[in-house]
Amino acid sequence: MSEEQIKNLEKQFEERIARDEKIEPKDWMPEKYRKTHIRQMSQHAHSEIVGMLPEGNWITRAPSLRRKVALLAKVQDEAGHGLYLYSATETLGVSRDELYEQLHSGKAKYSSIFNYPTITWADMGAIGWLVDGAAIINQVPLCNTSYGPYARAMIRVCKEESFHQRQGYEIMMKLAKGTPEQKEMAQDALNRWWWPSLMMLGPTDDVSVHTEQSMKWKLKRKSNDDLRQQFIDQTVPQADLIGLTIPDPDLKWNEERQSYDFGEIDWDEFWQVVKGHGPCNKERMKARVGAWERGEWVRDAAMAHAEKKQKRQEKQAV
Amino acid sequence: MSNKKNWPLWEIFVRSKNGLEHRHFGSLHAADADMALENARDVYTRRNEGVSIWVVESKHITASNPENNGELFEPAQDKVYRHPTFYDLPDEVKHM
Amino acid sequence: MKNENLYNYILGIADNSLILGQRMGELCGHGPTLETDIACTNISLDLFGQVRSYYQYAAKIAGDDRTEDDIAMLRKEREYKNVLLVEQPNTDFAYTIGRQFLFDVYHLAFLAELQKSNDLTLSAIANKCIKEVSYHERFSSDWVKRLGDGTEESNQKMQAAINDLWTYTDELFHQTEADKAMVAEGVGVDVTQLKEKYYKQVNELLKEANLEIPESKWFQKGGKEGIHTEHLGYLLSDLQYMQRTYPNMEW
Numbered sequence: 152m153s154e155e156q157i158k159n160l161e162k163q164f165e166e167r168i169a170r171d172e173k174i175e176p177k178d179w180m181p182e183k184y185r186k187t188h189i190r191q192m193s194q195h196a197h198s199e200i201v202g203m204l205p206e207g208n209w210i211t212r213a214p215s216l217r218r219k220v221a222l223l224a225k226v227q228d229e230a231g232h233g234l235y236l237y238s239a240t241e242t243l244g245v246s247r248d249e250l251y252e253q254l255h256s257g258k259a260k261y262s263s264i265f266n267y268p269t270i271t272w273a274d275m276g277a278i279g280w281l282v283d284g285a286a287i288i289n290q291v292p293l294c295n296t297s298y299g300p301y302a303r304a305m306i307r308v309c310k311e312e313s314f315h316q317r318q319g320y321e322i323m324m325k326l327a328k329g330t331p332e333q334k335e336m337a338q339d340a341l342n343r344w345w346w347p348s349l350m351m352l353g354p355t356d357d358v359s360v361h362t363e364q365s366m367k368w369k370l371k372r373k374s375n376d377d378l379r380q381q382f383i384d385q386t387v388p389q390a391d392l393i394g395l396t397i398p399d400p401d402l403k404w405n406e407e408r409q410s411y412d413f414g415e416i417d418w419d420e421f422w423q424v425v426k427g428h429g430p431c432n433k434e435r436m437k438a439r440v441g442a443w444e445r446g447e448w449v450r451d452a453a454m455a456h457a458e459k460k461q462k463r464q465e466k467q468a469v
Numbered sequence: 470m471s472n473k474k475n476w477p478l479w480e481i482f483v484r485s486k487n488g489l490e491h492r493h494f495g496s497l498h499a500a501d502a503d504m505a506l507e508n509a510r511d512v513y514t515r516r517n518e519g520v521s522i523w524v525v526e527s528k529h530i531t532a533s534n535p536e537n538n539g540e541l542f543e544p545a546q547d548k549v550y551r552h553p554t555f556y557d558l559p560d561e562v563k564h565m
Numbered sequence: 566m567k568n569e570n571l572y573n574y575i576l577g578i579a580d581n582s583l584i585l586g587q588r589m590g591e592l593c594g595h596g597p598t599l600e601t602d603i604a605c606t607n608i609s610l611d612l613f614g615q616v617r618s619y620y621q622y623a624a625k626i627a628g629d630d631r632t633e634d635d636i637a638m639l640r641k642e643r644e645y646k647n648v649l650l651v652e653q654p655n656t657d658f659a660y661t662i663g664r665q666f667l668f669d670v671y672h673l674a675f676l677a678e679l680q681k682s683n684d685l686t687l688s689a690i691a692n693k694c695i696k697e698v699s700y701h702e703r704f705s706s707d708w709v710k711r712l713g714d715g716t717e718e719s720n721q722k723m724q725a726a727i728n729d730l731w732t733y734t735d736e737l738f739h740q741t742e743a744d745k746a747m748v749a750e751g752v753g754v755d756v757t758q759l760k761e762k763y764y765k766q767v768n769e770l771l772k773e774a775n776l777e778i779p780e781s782k783w784f785q786k787g788g789k790e791g792i793h794t795e796h797l798g799y800l801l802s803d804l805q806y807m808q809r810t811y812p813n814m815e816w
Contacts, residue, residue: 178535200599207594211587211800214807214816215634216620219590220613226593227606231512234599238496241478247498248475272807272816304495311516322816330814438595446597448722449658452715453500454474459714460501476598497600500711507704508600511607 168368173299176242184368185243188298190259191370192240193250197261199233200254201435205269206278214272221318222275228315232308239300255440263421264351266429273326273333273340279319281341281348281386287316288382289352292372320389327393334394341390342398349413350421352379383411477526479505481513484521491523502526568626571684573646573743574753575626576636577789578679579619580647583637584797585668586612587804588655597658604704608665611697618690638808642798643791646741650733652788652797656726659712659719663726666705670766671737671759673702678754687752706770713774720775727771728779735784737763744789 152160161181167174174180203226210226213219237247253259264282269275290312293305326337353359353375365371373381383402390397401414423429476498482491494513499505505524513519533541549555558565566572589609596602620633627636650668655661676698679691712723738760740748747753768778787793807816 175535177532203594210590210593211803212806214811214814216613216617216637218816220610220617223590223593223606223610223613227515227603227610230594230599230603230606231515234497234512234603235495237599238478241496246475307495325816330811332811333814442595442597445595445657446601448716448718449597449601449712450476450500451473452719453504453711454476454715455719456711456715457501457504498598499600503707504600504711507707508604511604512600515603515607 165367168297172297173302174297175299183364187364187368187370188301189240189243189245191365192236192243192298192301193245193253194260194262196233196236196240196250197254197259198265199229199236201261201265201439202282203229203233204435204438205265205267205431206275208269209272209275212272213275218275218322225279225315225318228311231311232304235304235307236301239298239304242300251443255436255443257427257436260425262351263424263429264347266424266432266435267343267347268431271336271340273323273336274344276319276322276326276337277340277344279315279317280323280389281319281344282351283312283316283319284386285348285351285378285382287312288378293370295369295372297369323395324393327395337393338395341395345398346416346420347424349379349382349416350418350424352382354418354421380410383413387411476500477528479509479524480527480530481505481509482523482525483509483513483519485519487520491521494518496527499524566627570743570746571752572623572626573741574747575619575623575687577646577741577743578675579616579623580645581651581668581672582612582619583616584645584647584800585651585664586610586616587800588651588653588664589661592655592661605661608701608704611694611701615690615694615697618693622686622690634808638805642793642801645788645791645793645797645801647788647793647797648733648736649785649788649794650730650736652794652800653730653733654796657722659722659726660730662705662708662712663723663730665701666709666770667727667730667734667767668737669698669702669705670770671734671763673698674759674763675754675756678759682753683751709770709776710774713771713776723774724776727776728781731779731781732783732785734763734767736786736788739786739789741789 160179164174164179164181164184174184206222206226206229210219210222213222237250240250241247250259254261269278287309290305290309294302294309296302296305323337323341326333328334356362356374356376359375362371362374387397387402399414401412403412404410405412424432477500478496479499479502480496481494483494484491494509497505497508497512499508502524505526506522509522509524514522586609589605589612593602593606593609596605616637617633620636623636624631624633648668650664653660653664673695676691676695680688680695682688682691709723712719714720738756740756744753744756748755771778785794
């Protein structure tokens with residue numbers, strides 16, 4: 152194809168997206184669109200899978216049977232969501248095993264928030280309330296993104312996730328209304344998870360590299376800073392309602408902007424975690440790689456059995 | 470990457486209730502058809518979404534090529550006589 | 566307690582599901598594939614669902630202010646009545662599957678009988694659980710076949726798991742005093758009657774899976790009387806951690 156032909160195709164492609172048409176797997180697409188989507192979708196899938204670990208950490212220790220089944224179901228949903236997203240990514244011509252390799256070798260990123268430890272039960276509340284809350288803000292606009300398989304996966308994810316945040320907030324609410332010890336546990340968790348949750352919405356707009364192109368392709372509908380503001384504005388009243396204090400002395404309502412002003416985010420901490428030096432980066436990777444390696448003989452056995460079974464059936468048919 | 474055989478990809482179709490058609494729900498990996506059915510049950514019908522499942526190994530699906538969309542689908546666009554609105558009838562005619 | 570035998574009988578059933586559910590739950594996030602991980606969690610969720618029905622009923626019978634969680638999490642090690650089989654650890658995926666399979670075959674046969682109980686609550690619970698457990702049995706049988714028939718390595722691992730777990734199978738068919746009393750009242754299941762069919766079914770499947778039927782005639786028992794293997798204590802420290810560390814609180 153000549154350069155001009157490609158330019159022409161690209162122009163038509165961008166026009167289709169601007170008209171809100173969806174792009175489907177077999178459609179022509181610019182290489183950059185394919186690569187960007189593989190990167191973002193697999194990063195999203197990896198985040199779901201690594202995100203199972205900090206919460207999975209408390210399944211055996213959940214304080215009641217009711218909490219245990221809710222947590223199990225939630226972590227299981229995350230496996231499901233990772234699966235939907237890997238499947239959607241596979242429509243772009245990359246296999247799940249390749250994507251796993253990228254994760255395990257450290258080439259692919261996942262959400263940095265999952266590199267923080269879950270050290271008390273209240274962390275289950277804080278993750279559901281704050282981390283899932285921030286994730287929802289990020290994800291809802293993606294239900295309308297330009298790549299069809301991604302949009303469809305996100306619709307399913309968002310529908311299923313609606314209980315996740317409620318589950319977390321309910322845990323926090325119960326603790327906040329409980330004994331002084333429980334309330335302290337809740338406040339401590341909020342203190343530790345608040346700032347990482349704000350960071351989770353991504354670097355500030357002036358340093359964010361992908362924003363403009365991503366906006367065009369509807370991979371992003373709002374800037375990181377806008378999303379962060381939205382998250383803060385909706386979360387602060389929720390904390391007030393259960394009597395917990397947001398750990399930010401500079402937080403105050405701005406009448407003019409009809410929004411909260413907030414304090415400085417420690418971006419050095421963010422980059423430290425992103426670059427692999429957070430409190431649990433190594434443990435998380437070790438857990439993922441370990442599960443994959445320990446599972447290898449199981450996956451091989453299932454394949455070998457399937458092949459033998461098929462051969463036996465063919466033999467019988469003759 | 471090793472030259473190991475990985476579990477193939479399967480496309481999953483679910484009938485959400487009797488009377489409705491099977492609809493494409495997504496895909497997953499499984500070593501064989503039986504496992505694909507079981508996995509589909511666990512992955513795609515956790516919330517009571519289905520009463521029947523079909524699984525097809527993805528490689529067995531033949532898809533039309535979007536590059537041929539012009540010749541495949543556009544010729545149908547101007548065949549308006551296939552639609553009831555093509556036919557002019559006086560308003561007095563009822564039940565038609 | 567007026568109905569002490571019934572109370573103990575329910576606990577005997579429920580504790581099996583509790584401990585097995587806890588073991589399965591440990592795997593969540595660590596399975597060999599995402600699909601298998603999701604399937605194992607489903608089994609765990611089914612078991613915990615059953616557990617809640619049983620303990621809620623037991624709490625009602627106890628008639629004091631104990632809740633399902635008190636019963637599940639605040640007993641001492643010697644008071645848990647589960648069979649030794651279900652507390653065995655997830656040494657590798659073959660053990661997980663082997664343990665599940667050896668229990669599922671029993672569990673399904675047991676529930677089929679419990680459905681006929683003249684205790685209407687128990688028969689209703691059994692009626693609900695049996696569909697879940699039928700699926701578990703299918704799932705674990707399929708996997709025993711896959712691993713037994715698959716590769717040389719998987720065959721060896723599956724065989725090792727079956728060999729090690731075999732010693733815990735006979736206990737499934739032991740009767741406690743509460744069991745005997747409940748059978749006499751038409752409430753409980755006479756597990757001794759399930760034994761022959763159990764071994765027949767298990768042996769057939771092992772054969773189909775290219776596995777040897779273990780020859781050992783030596784069996785371990787004690788779980789039903791609260792004498793457990795060393796594994797249970799650690800499992801309970803996790804299970805009970807919150808309730809023990811923060812007593813008398815609501816979550």
